[in-house]
Amino acid sequence: MQLKDLFYKIPLLATSGSMNTDVTSLTMDSRKVGPGSLFIAVRGTLTDGHSYIETAIRQGASAILCEDFPTDINPNVGYVRVQDSARTMGFAAANFYDQPSRKVKLVGVTGTNGKTSVATLLFRLFRSLGYRCGLLSTVQNQIDDEVIPATHTTPDVITTNQLLTRMLAHGCTHVFMEVSSHAVVQERIAGLTFAGGIFTNITHDHLDFHGTFDNYIRAKKGFFDQLPASAFALTNVDDKRGLVMLQNTAARKETYSLQTLATFKGKVIADSLFGLNMFIDDREVWFKLIGRFNAYNLLSVYGTAVLLGEDPTEVLTSLSGITPPSGRFEQVVSDDQIVGIVDYAHTPDALLNVLETINELRATDEQDYLPQVITVVGCGGNRDAAKRPIMADIACRLSNRVILTSDNPRNEDPMAILEQMQAGVSPVDVKKTITIEDRHEAIRRAVSLSRPHDIILIAGKGHETYQEIKGVKYDFDDRVVLREAFTERRNQ
Ligand SMILES: CC(=O)N[C@H]1[C@@H](OP(=O)(O)OP(=O)(O)OC[C@H]2O[C@@H](n3ccc(=O)[nH]c3=O)[C@H](O)[C@@H]2O)O[C@H](CO)[C@@H](O)[C@@H]1O[C@H](C)C(=O)N[C@@H](C)C(=O)N[C@H](CCC(=O)O)C(=O)O
Ligand SMILES: Nc1ncnc2c1ncn2[C@@H]1O[C@H](COP(=O)(O)OP(=O)(O)OP(=O)(O)O)[C@@H](O)[C@H]1O
Ligand SMILES: N[C@H](CCC[C@H](N)C(=O)O)C(=O)O
Numbered sequence: 001m002q003l004k005d006l007f008y009k010i011p012l013l014a015t016s017g018s019m020n021t022d023v024t025s026l027t028m029d030s031r032k033v034g035p036g037s038l039f040i041a042v043r044g045t046l047t048d049g050h051s052y053i054e055t056a057i058r059q060g061a062s063a064i065l066c067e068d069f070p071t072d073i074n075p076n077v078g079y080v081r082v083q084d085s086a087r088t089m090g091f092a093a094a095n096f097y098d099q100p101s102r103k104v105k106l107v108g109v110t111g112t113n114g115k116t117s118v119a120t121l122l123f124r125l126f127r128s129l130g131y132r133c134g135l136l137s138t139v140q141n142q143i144d145d146e147v148i149p150a151t152h153t154t155p156d157v158i159t160t161n162q163l164l165t166r167m168l169a170h171g172c173t174h175v176f177m178e179v180s181s182h183a184v185v186q187e188r189i190a191g192l193t194f195a196g197g198i199f200t201n202i203t204h205d206h207l208d209f210h211g212t213f214d215n216y217i218r219a220k221k222g223f224f225d226q227l228p229a230s231a232f233a234l235t236n237v238d239d240k241r242g243l244v245m246l247q248n249t250a251a252r253k254e255t256y257s258l259q260t261l262a263t264f265k266g267k268v269i270a271d272s273l274f275g276l277n278m279f280i281d282d283r284e285v286w287f288k289l290i291g292r293f294n295a296y297n298l299l300s301v302y303g304t305a306v307l308l309g310e311d312p313t314e315v316l317t318s319l320s321g322i323t324p325p326s327g328r329f330e331q332v333v334s335d336d337q338i339v340g341i342v343d344y345a346h347t348p349d350a351l352l353n354v355l356e357t358i359n360e361l362r363a364t365d366e367q368d369y370l371p372q373v374i375t376v377v378g379c380g381g382n383r384d385a386a387k388r389p390i391m392a393d394i395a396c397r398l399s400n401r402v403i404l405t406s407d408n409p410r411n412e413d414p415m416a417i418l419e420q421m422q423a424g425v426s427p428v429d430v431k432k433t434i435t436i437e438d439r440h441e442a443i444r445r446a447v448s449l450s451r452p453h454d455i456i457l458i459a460g461k462g463h464e465t466y467q468e469i470k471g472v473k474y475d476f477d478d479r480v481v482l483r484e485a486f487t488e489r490r491n492q
């Protein structure tokens with residue numbers, strides 16, 4: 001494709017060199033540049049892509065998209081200067097790949113918690129309704145049965161356009177994707193045409209990146225601000241910020257609620273370790289998911305399917321058979337009936353919801369012995385530090401025993417993270433907490449402390465199959481470690 005065709009209908013500040021230059025690939029990483037590449041210089045959080053323009057040209061880049069021209073202009077290279085190269089990259093990628101997002105029904109899900117759950121449920125539901133589907137999620141990307149590992153919750157916009165192109169070639173008609181707040185701010189969804197957007201909820205997270213809660217709200221709202229009039233915007237009106245999200249959207253506004261009047265109205269009849277029983281639009285249905293928070297997820301999935309034109313009864317029939325995504329309230333039960341729950345709760349709100357659910361389910365258990373709740377939890381390194389004491393406090397308030405341990409320490413000192421967590425433990429709760437830096441040991445200790453029917457919650461890593469310590473990802477899977485600990489207990 002010629003350079004000028006990439007910028008069809010895109011405002012440019014200046015150009016230099018030939019706009020007829022052939023472009024054979026796009027990349028914003030100089031390390032991936034090959035002959036004929038358009039290198040897009042993006043200012044990042046660690047470094048400035050503009051400082052790699054020379055390197056990119058040496059590696060064969062035929063064109064450069066940037067915000068500032070370099071001092072040395074190469075006459076054989078086509079240069080384009082724009083206001084915002086990250087944003088322009090989205091529109092250029094859409095042109096380069098011939099607008100794949102317009103050729104499928106692309107639905108985005110944003111919110112602090114529930115994105116993976118909702119996107120995955122939609123993907124599984126629409127497949128069970130007979131469609132070929134694509135999924136872009138934290139756990140993995142998928143083209144029907146083909147699994148493509150995910151590096152981010154929301155990929156960069158070039159990768160997304162490439163994946164959409166592959167999905168189209170496979171015959172996919174529907175694609176469900178998570179839209180993280182980082183992605184909105186970094187323009188990873190620029191140039192994508194959505195058929196719909198869903199808001200789950202917003203609570204404390206990522207304040208390291210966004211600075212303030214207001215900025216975080218603005219980032220999430222940015223997704224809805226970008227939706228076209230042809231799309232729907234479906235929001236959770238039970239969340240305090242649910243309506244704020246839709247304030248400036250051009251999309252058709254739709255709502256869901258468990259508490260008030262809404263386009264899609266639901267009610268929880270019963271919640272147990274076997275599933276949820278709900279009324280949705282006056283129909284009674286059993287679902288395989290557990291916990292009131294999942295009632296919200298299911299309701300938004302139902303609403304989305306109906307907004308996409310599916311038959312409500314068929315949707316509910318299929319949805320009742322759908323299983324939750326990996327590592328979300330996943331149960332591992334020992335031979336002597338200790339209930340292990342592995343859950344990706346890595347925010348204060350998620351931890352609160354999961355522990356409240358566990359406490360409610362425990363209270364309804366008809367036994368003489370009131371099962372104890374033992375929580376194993378840590379917080380990731382190089383991520384929002386403010387949530388650390390809050391999560392430790394929530395764990396203590398809603399558990400009988402708490403083992404504070406490492407999540408993914410990344411480049412931080414694990415003990416320093418644990419000390420910040422300990423700071424949130426109130427003096428009365430100190431006695432019920434133990435700190436064990438090694439997550440493996442922490443899980444084994446939880447098992448050795450429990451009695452039959454107790455519930456062990458292992459929070460924070462869910463589906464993850466690694467633990468990242470100082471740049472190295474070691475094999476680690478909470479579910480595997482828990483099963484091994486149960487086996488050790490049996491053999492003792
Ligand atoms: C903080 C953050 O979001 N960082 C993302 C960002 O990187 P960055 O801004 O730090 O980039 P940088 O390293 O400063 O580099 C700037 C530019 O120079 C380029 N470069 C750099 C070096 C070089 O030799 N040559 C070169 O061309 C880079 O390719 C980049 O274009 O842009 C990169 C390219 O898209 C992302 O890979 C990277 O994700 C990092 C790895 C990350 O961990 N991100 C997390 C926080 C994240 O995005 N999480 C959200 C989910 C959060 C949630 O909701 O839970 C997600 O969507 O995954
Ligand atoms: N609707 C919800 N409201 C509150 N908490 C939820 C909801 N859905 C899921 N959770 C909790 O949050 C955890 C993460 O859920 P999920 O992976 O679906 O969220 P996410 O938004 O994709 O997270 P991430 O930002 O890491 O991609 C779950 O393991 C569960 O504990
Ligand atoms: N998408 C989130 C995932 C956090 C998962 C948790 N296990 C951690 O490593 O902090 C993030 O990148 O902040």
Ligand SMILES: [Mg+2]
Binds near residue numbers: 138178
């Ligand atoms: Mg996710």
